[in-house]
Amino acid sequence: MGLSLVILRKDLLIEIRRKDSVISMIFFGILLLFVMSMAIGIGRKVDPELASGILWISILFSSVLGLGRTFSLEKTNRCIDGLLISPVPPSSVFVAKTSVNFFFMLISEAVIIPVFFALHGDNITIGLAPLLATVLLLNLGFASVGTLFSGITAATRRNEVLLPLLLFPVITPLIAFTVKATGEIFAGVPFGEYSAWLRLMAAFGLIFSCAGYLLFDYVMKEN
């Protein structure tokens, strides 16, 4: 735990110094939101589920930017060798990197979601608490699968390209749950009717964070 914190602190320090991960995520998210709304939404009534699809695609694709970053950071000058020869267990690295990714996503969502409401807020009910729950559960699942895969792709020659390729097929169920849940939240349906989706998301998050925690050992040693 202590070691995770050390790595977490270092990553945040680097982010504060370069500022670019979070900013790019935010900007790219808004860009996607905009391009998709424009290509799809012009002259069309955007219903809650469509809006929810647009929102999450924007957030997820922009989040990949941050994901890839956390590992490519360790590959320049082969800093990862420094971690590998040290007594830091890979699982601590996993916890640190997952937290960083979780945190970066949270910040960028804090900006992207309000912009989304400004664009599409008219036909949408805003349920803050359930939306927050959805966000947190999505981030958990996405950050843990994403960290695991960014560990894998970092060992290949084309890290930034391969990552979304591997990641998205695996998290399609998570995306589907999230879009469904959010669609119903936006439609103003009572909690009971969509709580099943949230439970599925939680299950996905838990399963994959455990899997990531256990598998990361093997992945990291191949770097």
Next chain:
Amino acid sequence: MGLSLVILRKDLLIEIRRKDSVISMIFFGILLLFVMSMAIGIGRKVDPELASGILWISILFSSVLGLGRTFSLEKTNRCIDGLLISPVPPSSVFVAKTSVNFFFMLISEAVIIPVFFALHGDNITIGLAPLLATVLLLNLGFASVGTLFSGITAATRRNEVLLPLLLFPVITPLIAFTVKATGEIFAGVPFGEYSAWLRLMAAFGLIFSCAGYLLFDYVMKEN
């Protein structure tokens, strides 16, 4: 011209050896096609313009992967210094890289578009000749602006991330023209009614390939 060909040949040779640029573009494009069709299209009648939007967003976002690549290639081991100290004029590099990108896009479109028709072909008229014209014009504009910007972002610390950020806002008009034109092609409208869009696309392509050709000198020298 001869020098452009030399660089072009080298880039293709490297691509044949690694095979990854085009394959990633294709795979990522199809992935986007699926994710968007799923998030947006389920239980909804996908009309021609919406379909056209989905198609082009998939193609363009996947093409960025190839774009970034053409320059990051030159930055490893600072091969670009090898070009800069040589008598190769930057404009030859621009021509070579634009052609490579144009060509990679063409290959990936040759796969993505048929997949798209398999998914959404039902409500869509297929006009092969006008579609080909649209594709070629889009590729011209996208490849030249993209090459110029990948030259810029290659010199920054976060090349792969910054590129789409700079690129997409500038090419939004091109995207809009393309989506419009394709929407009408898909709707089976006669050529005369959308030829204006194609002319705009051609104008965009010409203006920006000239601008790129002229400005690339400055950009490349800063790398």
Next chain:
Amino acid sequence: MDDTSFLRIQGLRKSYEDVDALRGVDLSLARGDFLCLFGPNGAGKTTLIKIVADLLKPTSGTVEISGGQNLDGGIRSRIGLISHQTLLYDELTAMENLQFYSSIYKIPDPEDKIDSLLHTVGLHNRRDERVSTFSAGMQQRLSIARALINDPVLLLLDEPYSGLDQFAATVLSNHLKELHARHRTIIMVTHNLTRGLETANRIGILSEGRLVYLKDRAEIDLRSFEDHYFTHMEAV
């Protein structure tokens, strides 16, 4: 093959796709040995160092350190590595890099240690600048400080002199002699004959994946060694 050996390498082989980089290396070092390894380019020296550091898996053969297989056990926190890369974070300052590495090694009160290392490598006045702004030699210097931060008992050095000016190289030599005197086990790869012969107590030559020469420094005659060295050089 004495039982007291600190590091024991047996039948080590490593094949990449086309190339056999190591073709059966046997080696055993006692605690406190300082082995300097020479060899032509492409002999497999870096490959050997990486395998000993557990950064690369051998095709066959074993490496035992202090009795345990492949660095398992407490020894992992007492290894120092200098490789062809610096293992430094470009965006952090010299100071922050050393602070990070000292925290992952859980070094208590690292300030003094960091301070004295920065003085040793002559970067004290540049400690708050980012590594990305350092010259090649300055990065190498900092990498040395990084490798020494956990007071390693096993030090693996792959061309540590590369990029260093003569002053820094002399400082490093002296530091290595001192570590040697304090019974640290050291394996150093270098192409610098003078520096290698002046510091190590055992000298080896690796050629085409085999350890073709291994002698105590005391037994070596300088003239005849150079001849020996050059006979193994021709092949890449």
Next chain:
Amino acid sequence: MDDTSFLRIQGLRKSYEDVDALRGVDLSLARGDFLCLFGPNGAGKTTLIKIVADLLKPTSGTVEISGGQNLDGGIRSRIGLISHQTLLYDELTAMENLQFYSSIYKIPDPEDKIDSLLHTVGLHNRRDERVSTFSAGMQQRLSIARALINDPVLLLLDEPYSGLDQFAATVLSNHLKELHARHRTIIMVTHNLTRGLETANRIGILSEGRLVYLKDRAEIDLRSFEDHYFTHMEAV
């Protein structure tokens, strides 16, 4: 400041954000001069080489080569550069890299040239393997072949010996002597005193961005030079 000088550097300064890397360098070399430049880490040697190669813009001051400002004119096709990086394409083989560079220099019938260079650097038997599978020293060797492919009249070498084994280093020294005999102008940066003093006809020391020493090799007494060298070393 004779009018016949081939390379003339005047009042060259370069500042990065925090650091003044060059603080006014004046230097002029005649055609056929071989200058070896020593200096402590961070002295500004790489910065100087990059500016001469027109890869970096000076803050102020000028570089004239063969009369023209900043490499404009035909001279650009006759420059060779070895830098801290190799400028090689990882995915291409040794052969393909050299072929590419010879085509951008429009060298007629490059096959023989490439063949002989590959033999010189001892990579002929590895010519069809990808550079990414090469060891550090092999990459440096290939980088030397790359820099020589256009038969340069001005050769800029930033630590060309780094990573080379003694055999390759000797080959390089001999090759440089031969180029020197053929009146090529050479600027070499190295930390290897022996190699530098054995090949060059002019010796300089750059320290803290200034050229603090510049003499003809013939006038230099070895002992006193070493003392001189070390007095300038202490500062990073």
Next chain:
Amino acid sequence: MKDGFIDRFLVVISTALMLTAIYTIFFYAPTEIMMGIVQKIFYFHLPMAFMAFLSYFVAFVCGVLYLIKKDIKWDIIGSASVEIGVVFTTLVLITGSLWARPIWNTWWTWDPRLTTSFILWLIYVAYLILRASVEQVDRRATFCAVMAIVGFIDVPIVFLSARLWRTIHPVVIKSRSIDIEPAMLTTLAISMAAFLLFWLTLLRIRSRVDFTELRIRNLEKIRRGGM
């Protein structure tokens, strides 16, 4: 010294003019019959849109000049101009949205004029992000110049594409005539003048900050014995 005086003078004049404009807007110009009081936003909305365009044009010119002359002053003026342009574009978006809410009953709609405003905003925010991610001064200046040129070439294309879509956003100032009441026109003119002066003041002050910073850095260098 002289610059400082001009700046102070500009501040005073533009403040005065701005106050006059606000007075005219609320006490002189007639209240529009259909929209009521919200229509007052118009007198901010339109001048701000024009100032944004002016900023981007100035940045374009500065970009060209920088590439030709390689004088850092053009970079400083150009980037200051883009920063101001982005602020004004943001304000256009905000005032537009505030206006749209009561009139069109929505904060946002995918109307071409709105869309194009947003595209402009994106292009120049991307410029600012690019600026933030390059450290070396020359390199940053060159890239920003290229971006400013490309961005501005894009402006007419963006607007052309807007014209070709159907629009609910009114096009008031047609090729020749302006269909607007005289009192409103006077108010608009005053407001326009006030914003123009305000823009000029901002540009001078903003670029002054960078010039000063540049001077400080040079002085520091001299102090360190470098220059």
